[in-house]
Structures are given as structure tokens and as C-alpha cells.
Amino acid sequence: MTTLERAEDEQAEKETSRDRLFETYVDSVYRYALRRVSVASVAEDIAAEVFSEVYRHPKRVPARAPEAWLYGIARRKIADYYRKANVRREVPLSAEVPCAKDYGLGALIHDERQRQLQLLVNSLPPDQQEALLLFYVERLSPAQIAIAMRRSRFAVNSLLQRARKRMYELGRDYFEEGERNC
Amino acid sequence: MLGNDEPMGLELRKAYEVPELSDAARERVRRGIATTVPSRRKPRWRLAVVGSGMVAALVIGAPIARANYLGFSIAAKLRDVAPFTVTITTEGSPGREAGQGRGTRLVATVADGVCVVTSSDPATDTLFRFEPDRMIQFSPRDGKAVARQMNPEWQSLLTLPHVIAAKIGTFHLSKEVVSRGKIRVDGRELEALEIKADGSATNIFVDLDPRTGKPVRMRFRIHSQAFMTVFRYDWDAAKARQTLARAESALASAPLVDLGKTLPAFVQAAAKRPLKVVELERDRLTIYRVERNRWGHIFVLYTARGYHGTDEERQGNWLRLEDARGRPWLSDMVRFNFSKLRIDDQYLKAQVFFSPSGEATAGRVKLYAQMREWGFVPSEVGRTVNEKGTRRVDFGSFVPSRVAVGQPDWVYEAFNFNDPNWLLANARKLRFSDALHRRDYAAAKKVGRELESAFPETMAGFFYDRARLSLGLYHAFNGTGDRATARKYLQDAIRRQGEASDGEFEKDLSGSRKREGL
Numbered sequence: 001m002t003t004l005e006r007a008e009d010e011q012a013e014k015e016t017s018r019d020r021l022f023e024t025y026v027d028s029v030y031r032y033a034l035r036r037v038s039v040a041s042v043a044e045d046i047a048a049e050v051f052s053e054v055y056r057h058p059k060r061v062p063a064r065a066p067e068a069w070l071y072g073i074a075r076r077k078i079a080d081y082y083r084k085a086n087v088r089r090e091v092p093l094s095a096e097v098p099c100a101k102d103y104g105l106g107a108l109i110h111d112e113r114q115r116q117l118q119l120l121v122n123s124l125p126p127d128q129q130e131a132l133l134l135f136y137v138e139r140l141s142p143a144q145i146a147i148a149m150r151r152s153r154f155a156v157n158s159l160l161q162r163a164r165k166r167m168y169e170l171g172r173d174y175f176e177e178g179e180r181n182c
Numbered sequence: 183m184l185g186n187d188e189p190m191g192l193e194l195r196k197a198y199e200v201p202e203l204s205d206a207a208r209e210r211v212r213r214g215i216a217t218t219v220p221s222r223r224k225p226r227w228r229l230a231v232v233g234s235g236m237v238a239a240l241v242i243g244a245p246i247a248r249a250n251y252l253g254f255s256i257a258a259k260l261r262d263v264a265p266f267t268v269t270i271t272t273e274g275s276p277g278r279e280a281g282q283g284r285g286t287r288l289v290a291t292v293a294d295g296v297c298v299v300t301s302s303d304p305a306t307d308t309l310f311r312f313e314p315d316r317m318i319q320f321s322p323r324d325g326k327a328v329a330r331q332m333n334p335e336w337q338s339l340l341t342l343p344h345v346i347a348a349k350i351g352t353f354h355l356s357k358e359v360v361s362r363g364k365i366r367v368d369g370r371e372l373e374a375l376e377i378k379a380d381g382s383a384t385n386i387f388v389d390l391d392p393r394t395g396k397p398v399r400m401r402f403r404i405h406s407q408a409f410m411t412v413f414r415y416d417w418d419a420a421k422a423r424q425t426l427a428r429a430e431s432a433l434a435s436a437p438l439v440d441l442g443k444t445l446p447a448f449v450q451a452a453a454k455r456p457l458k459v460v461e462l463e464r465d466r467l468t469i470y471r472v473e474r475n476r477w478g479h480i481f482v483l484y485t486a487r488g489y490h491g492t493d494e495e496r497q498g499n500w501l502r503l504e505d506a507r508g509r510p511w512l513s514d515m516v517r518f519n520f521s522k523l524r525i526d527d528q529y530l531k532a533q534v535f536f537s538p539s540g541e542a543t544a545g546r547v548k549l550y551a552q553m554r555e556w557g558f559v560p561s562e563v564g565r566t567v568n569e570k571g572t573r574r575v576d577f578g579s580f581v582p583s584r585v586a587v588g589q590p591d592w593v594y595e596a597f598n599f600n601d602p603n604w605l606l607a608n609a610r611k612l613r614f615s616d617a618l619h620r621r622d623y624a625a626a627k628k629v630g631r632e633l634e635s636a637f638p639e640t641m642a643g644f645f646y647d648r649a650r651l652s653l654g655l656y657h658a659f660n661g662t663g664d665r666a667t668a669r670k671y672l673q674d675a676i677r678r679q680g681e682a683s684d685g686e687f688e689k690d691l692s693g694s695r696k697r698e699g700l
Contacts, residue, residue, distance in 0.1 A: 027203050034200045044207050114197040121194070136191035137198045167190065175190075 018058060022051055025067055029074050032138055036078045046077045068140060068147035075130070075148055120171045128163035135160055 029050050034043035050073045054061055062069050121129055127149070134145045142160065146153040168175060 026208060030203045030207075031200045035198050040201075040207070044203075047203075114193075117193055117197045121197075133194070133198065136194040164190065 018054055025070050029070050033074055049077050050074045065144055065147055068144035071148040116174055120167055124163055124166055128159050131156055131159040132163040
């Protein structure tokens with residue numbers, strides 16, 4: 001095998017692995033972004049930026065736990081988005097159609113119980129919200145959350161415990177009602 | 183720690199359920215194409231097959247890195263269709279907004295018959311050097327290569343013999359070659375041109391001698407924050423230029439549309455979704471036509487009947503383009519203020535100029551300067567205060583003084599990007615404006631005098647505008663001790679306003695005199 005052929009093979013392999021990464025995680029990254037920004041087009045954009053990082057810096061993609069790494073990037077892109085949105089207040093002419101209207105999430109939003117739950121989550125400090133949603137909704141393990149949030153695993157466990165405790169404290173009625181319905 | 187399947191997890195998942203990524207959206211994400219974002223950068227693109235063996239791609243409103251990625255992705259995907267020249271045209275700011283003035287550096291290097299054009303991306307502060315078989319990423323500070331990497335898609339393109347013509351843009355006009363010397367890359371000494379920015383957005387064309395590969399000419403083209411990179415993989419420079427011309431021409435066609443009708447197909451293609459003109463003030467505004475120039479700037483020519491509105495109502499004077507789903511297509515519109523236009527039996531005729539990349543500042547200055555030259559006199563220049571509390575001045579309204587109503591063609595006849603005098607005038611005006619903003623009064627005075635000698639008839643209005651904007655002119659001449667000249671211009675500006683002036687200018691001027699202790 002010539003050097004050129006070997007280089008081509010390596011290149012093809014890298015390309016395949018990036019494509020695989022994209023196919024495997026694009027949905028979850030997109031949905032994570034959508035949950036946080038509520039606008040489908042913005043979520044798309046964030047997902048695109050996350051994967052453009054993969055293409056730009058392929059060597060940075062960890063062989064193990066790439067999912068957590070991707071979530072970490074997405075998390076920072078979302079933070080960037082909100083930070084820039086604050087600076088550029090005069091930019092939008094009118095609000096974009098939120099995903100709730102776009103995709104029938106209106107039904108969810110109008111569902112009283114779910115709205116109540118979202119309000120409960122929103123009442124938590126940002127880090128606790130993040131950890132809670134990454135754990136329960138995105139189903140990341142505490143170790144993966146630690147990578148995504150750049151915290152130690154112990155810190156994540158602690159965040160989760162506090163978040164859960166506070167959720168149960170604040171939403172006692174909510175959860176008791178849930179148990180009665182069950 | 184409980185597992186995430188406990189009841190709270192189930193409830194949360196239900197509450198935060200969101201739809202799956204659609205196939206179309208997945209493809210957009212894969213290609214890095216975002217159709218809408220609420221920021222000023224909304225990448226859009228279109229492709230055109232230009233003649234035989236050439237594909238032109240227009241990317242609008244994307245940061246450079248992303249647009250390059252996208253452009254090369256497109257090229258790579260199309261390479262089986264035709265062996266081509268890739269024209270990547272990117273309109274958008276490379277991670278910065280107009281007026282921030284941080285500048286961009288460009289280094290063009292030539293070595294061993296291989297033209298290497300490298301540009302720095304302010305976001306990453308990285309230079310890229312393209313060679314036939316590789317791309318080198320190196321530090322712009324010391325020229326030392328710090329990394330080597332090659333996107334496979336790029337690699338497939340760059341295996342072609344040589345890059346001989348290059349256009350690189352998103353500069354500010356007064357970027358001039360500030361140094362010419364040697365840099366060392368990979369132990370080799372390369373000729374380098376360093377260009378710095380401090381004026382309006384410009385395209386710099388680097389023409390290269392096909393025999394030596396050295397740059398023989400650099401041409402400038404002004405437009406609003408546009409970025410263009412063209413790589414031609416061919417030895418024939420003349421042919422390369424022809425190809426580029428064909429590409430630009432193919433990307434430039436712009437049919438006219440009337441109010442209420444959908445925008446031309448090419449605009450729709452750019453946005454990848456159908457667009458329509460939305461008129462917020464239906465009873466007051468009439469849009470004659472919407473046109474797009476070759477750089478993707480949208481021009482809306484409209485008229486408005488005399489309008490007396492409150493400040494709140496004025497905020498509604500936006501022209502808006504939306505797609506079929508009601509999402510704004512272009513978020514950065516130029517607002518016109520009609521509140522004090524008291525011409526009930528006439529039309530206000532104005533041209534809204536804005537760039538799809540959202541970099542409207544240069545566009546505003548350019549438009550204003552152009553309208554002055556066309557003979558329009560501002561009846562009043564409105565100003566608004568943005569949310570950050572910084573004063574921002576709009577153009578205000580324009581009363582047709584020289585051009586008769588009902589001759590819409592004047593706009594397009596007069597607007598000539600290819601006229602070197604026009605370009606030069608605007609370049610100087612923008613440099614002047616920037617100098618004022620930088621409080622570089624010596625530079626302002628120098629450019630102002632250049633303008634005065636070159637375009638005496640237009641200067642009064644121009645000075646009026648500039649003075650009204652920030653009183654910077656006043657300070658400029660004040661700063662250099664040439665108060666008499668400043669007064670002369672200001673008085674001349676007031677005189678030219680005549681009846682159209684509502685007195686605000688004088689009021690401001692007297693206020694400034696008090697402030698300045700004059």
C-alpha cells in the first residue's frame with residue numbers, strides 16, 4: 001500500500017467516524033438544544049455549530065464518552081446564544097415562531113401539570129436545572145454530566161441531590177397529586 | 183442516587199418532550215446551514231452552474247469559517263458532477279459587527295509558483311495557507327506553523343495544480359498594504375503583504391502573474407461587509423478572471439417585483455424558502471420594487487405619503503420580509519422615520535438599503551452619501567436611542583428635490599458600484615466617518631479636505647449629516663483649530679436645508695456651542 005493510499009484510507013476512516021458520530025448524536029444534541037432555547041431554527045443552528053466543531057477539531061473528540069463532550073459543547077453554544085441575544089436586543093423584528101407553536105408543543109404547554117413541573121424546574125438555580133435535566137431528560141450518567149458541565153462527579157451528585165430535594169420540597173402538592181392519580 | 187427512570191424522570195421527560203429532527207433539518211444541520219437564527223447572521227446560500235465546468239456558490243450571512251466549510255462542502259459534494267472552479271462568496275461578518283473596527287489582517291504569500299492566500303479569521307486568529315496538497319495553519323504573529331490539518335473535502339479540491347487567483351474580502355477600505363516583507367513558514371521564506379483595516383468593507387482582489395505566481399495588482403471593491411473568496415485551480419489567469427466574471431454575473435441577475443408579490447426566485451432560493459414582502463403600514467407605504475444587487479444587498483424602493491406619527495407609531499415603520507411561515511427573513515432593517523414629513527401632496531421616495539448580513543452601518547452611510555449625490559435633501563434626520571442607551575441616528579426621511587416623482591429608474595441608474603469615482607468618494611466618506619468615530623481628528627480633517635476638493639457640491643450636505651450625527655465634524659475642526667472652516671461648512675449646510683430644516687439642527691448646534699464654550 002502506498003503512502004497516498006494509506007493516507008486516503010485514514011482519511012476515509014476519519015470521515016466515516018465523524019459521520020457515525022453525527023448520525024448517532026445529532027438527534028439528541030438537537031433536542032437538548034431545542035429544550036433549552038425553544039426555537040427550532042436556533043436549535044438547528046446550535047446543533048450545526050456543535051458538529052462543525054467536530055469537523056474543525058476532529059482530534060478533540062474523545063474516543064470515550066463523545067456524547068458528554070458534545071453536550072458540553074452544546075451547553076456552551078446555548079450559553080453563547082443567550083449571551084449574544086442579550087447584547088443584540090434590537091435585532092429581531094418579531095419573535096420567531098417558537099417550537100411550541102411549530103410542533104404542537106402547545107398541547108404540552110397548556111397541560112397544567114406539565115407546566116407546573118416546568119415552573120418547578122425553572123425555580124431551581126441554573127446549575128441544578130442543568131444537572132437535573134441532563135440526568136432525567138437526556139439520561140446522561142453523573143459521570144457524563146460531570147464532563148459536560150466541567151464539574152467533578154461528586155459535585156454533580158451533590159447538585160442532583162439538592163435539585164431533587166428542592167423539587168420535592170417545592171412541588172410537594174404536585175408529586176402527592178401524582179401519586180394519588182397513580 | 184436513584185436511577186433516572188424514577189417517577190420524577192418520567193414526568194420530566196414528558197414535560198420536556200420535543201419533536202424529532204426532521205430529515206430536512208438534519209440535512210441542514212449536516213451541512214451547517216442554518217435557515218434562521220435570531221442573530222444577524224443567517225446563513226443562506228444558492229448555487230449556480232456557470233458555463234461549463236464551473237459552479238458558483240453564494241453563501242450569505244455566515245461567519246467566515248462556517249461559510250468556507252459550507253462552500254467547500256458544496257464543492258466537494260458537486261465534484262462528481264463537474265470539474266469546476268469554486269466561487270465561494272460569503273457575505274457576513276467574520277464574527278464581529280460593523281463599526282467595531284477591530285480589523286482583519288490579510289497576508290498573501292507567494293512561493294515557488296504557488297499562490298498562497300491566507301486570511302485571518304478574527305474568531306480564531308489563525309491563518310490558513312493553501313498549497314496543492316495541504317493546508318497549513320499557522321500563527322499570524324510570528325508566521326510559525328503551529329498545526330497542519332486538512333479537511334478531506336478541501337484536500338480533494340486542493341490536489342489541483344495551483345491556486346492562481348484569489349479574492350479575499352471583509353476588509354475595511356482603508357486597509358492598505360502596510361508592510362511588505364518576508365515571513366518564514368516551514369523554514370521557507372515567503373513574500374508577504376500585510377493589509378490592515380480601518381475603513382469601509384471592501385473586497386480586495388489579488389491578481390497574480392501566472393508565470394511567477396506573484397501578485398501583480400490589488401483591486402478594491404467596496405460593499406457592505408462582504409466576504410468573497412475565490413480559488414481558481416488553473417494556471418490561466420485571464421481565463422480565471424473571465425470565469426470569476428461569469429460567476430458574478432450569474433449570481434447577479436435580479437428581476438423586479440411588485441408589492442405583494444413574492445420575491446424573485448433567486449432570492450427565494452437564497453433563503454431556501456418562499457418569501458414575501460410584508461408591509462406593516464399598508465395604507466401609507468407603497469413598495470415599487472425589491473431588487474438585489476450582485477453582492478446580495480437588497481434594495482427596496484418605496485414611497486410613503488405624509489405621515490404624522492407618534493414616537494411609538496414610528497417604531498412600526500419597518501419594512502419586513504417574511505417567509506411563508508411568518509419568520510423574519512432579514513432581521514436587520516433600516517428604519518425610516520416619517521414623523522415630521524409634512525408633504526401631504528407628495529410622496530416620500532426612499533430607498534431602503536440593507537445588507538443581508540445585517541451589517542447595515544456601512545450601508546447607511548453609503549446610502550446617505552449616495553442620496554446626497556442624487557440631490558436628495560434630508561428634511562429632518564431622526565434619531566433614536568437604542569436599548570443600550572447609545573444614541574443611534576437614522577437617516578430620516580428624504581424629500582425629492584431634484585428627481586421628479588414617478589421616475590423610479592433613477593435609483594438604479596445612479597447607483598453604480600463599478601464607477602471608480604463613486605467608489606472613491608464613498609470610500610473617503612466612510613474613512614472620514616470612521617476617523618470621526620475614532621476621534622482621530624487629524625485623519626478626519628485630511629480625508630475631509632480630500633472630499634472637499636473632489637466633490638465640492640456634495641460636501642455641505644455630507645457635513646451637515648456628519649455634524650448632526652455626532653457633532654464630530656465640529657470637534658474635528660475644533661480639534662485642529664480650524665473653526666472657521668467648520669463654521670463655514672455648517673452654515674452652508676444650514677443654508678442648504680432651507681425651508682426643509684425644522685430647526686433642530688440649529689438648536690443642536692447652539693447647544694454644542696454652549697457646551698464647547700463658543
